[in-house]
Amino acid sequence: MNDNELILQTIDLTRYFGMVKAADGINVDVRRGEVVGIIGANGSGKTTFLNLITGYLTPERGRILFLGQECTGESPRRIVKLGLARSFQIPQIYTTLSVMENLLLSLSAQANKGTVFWQPLYTESWVREASEILARFGLESYADRPVSVLPEGGRKLLDIALSFALKPQLLLMDEPTSGVSIEDKFQVMDTMATVLKESNITTIFVEHDMEVVQRYSRRVIVFDEGKLIADGHPQTILADPEIRKAVLGHE
Ligand SMILES: Nc1ncnc2c1ncn2[C@@H]1O[C@H](COP(=O)(O)OP(=O)(O)O)[C@@H](O)[C@H]1O
Numbered sequence: 510m511n512d513n514e515l516i517l518q519t520i521d522l523t524r525y526f527g528m529v530k531a532a533d534g535i536n537v538d539v540r541r542g543e544v545v546g547i548i549g550a551n552g553s554g555k556t557t558f559l560n561l562i563t564g565y566l567t568p569e570r571g572r573i574l575f576l577g578q579e580c581t582g583e584s585p586r587r588i589v590k591l592g593l594a595r596s597f598q599i600p601q602i603y604t605t606l607s608v609m610e611n612l613l614l615s616l617s618a619q620a621n622k623g624t625v626f627w628q629p630l631y632t633e634s635w636v637r638e639a640s641e642i643l644a645r646f647g648l649e650s651y652a653d654r655p656v657s658v659l660p661e662g663g664r665k666l667l668d669i670a671l672s673f674a675l676k677p678q679l680l681l682m683d684e685p686t687s688g689v690s691i692e693d694k695f696q697v698m699d700t701m702a703t704v705l706k707e708s709n710i711t712t713i714f715v716e717h718d719m720e721v722v723q724r725y726s727r728r729v730i731v732f733d734e735g736k737l738i739a740d741g742h743p744q745t746i747l748a749d750p751e752i753r754k755a756v757l758g759h760e
């Protein structure tokens with residue numbers, strides 16, 4: 510596996526909602542191992558971009574290549590199978606099940622390339638793998654507890670662990686720390702960043718907290734009204750008053 514390998518490429522990716530240009534000719538290249546932050550004001554098209562890449566929206570125009578393979582117009586399910594996962598989406602958290610059971614469902618979905626509920630979940634190898642994943646995310650003490658008892662930060666980590674269990678090559682996250690208290694935010698991000706780095710999972714995350722972006726990404730792309738207006742090192746990008754204005758409005 511070539512470290513410099515192009516993992517994701519979008520070419521002129523465009524999507525309108527009526528008169529709104531939610532994605533307007535987006536060209537992005539992401540290489541293996543990169544951790545890319547996406548920033549932009551509310552409504553600038555960040556989530557639309559993730560929805561397009563993961564097959565939840567079809568583009569008006571443009572293309573998406575994943576590992577050099579055309580995946581424009583593919584279904585979300587097929588895209589997950591190709592190795593592109595997204596936190597919060599597949600699979601959903603089942604709040605009445607235990608933390609372990611949620612992870613077992615994710616592992617079974619991965620193994621079967623689709624969730625098959627009639628298969629026994631508690632196979633020895635899956636339980637072992639699930640335990641290992643929970644330990645990596647610091648959630649082992651919650652394994653047998655229902656998801657509903659997890660604190661918000663733990664729930665976010667479980668979200669990410671469930672996507673991690675799908676063994677993606679590229680992981681997309683939409684505001685992974687939203688709703689998490691300031692004290693817990695960095696702990697969630699530290700854990701997540703460590704696990705993803707150890708596994709060399711390329712990561713794209715949408716984030717509105719500039720401190721988080723600075724600390725956890727070495728590259729940031731900026732959206733404004735559906736357009737990509739900047740792409741570079743967070744320090745450089747966030748020092749630019751024009752960009753700050755576009756992202757944060759008038760402070
Ligand atoms: N399903 C939809 N139907 C109509 N308009 C949408 C839809 N999804 C997004 N939009 C519009 O597209 C623009 C970009 O939205 P979004 O990608 O959610 O922004 P962000 O995630 O940056 O806040 C906004 O103007 C939003 O109102």
Ligand SMILES: [Mg+2]
Binds near residue numbers: 555556
């Ligand atoms: Mg959004």
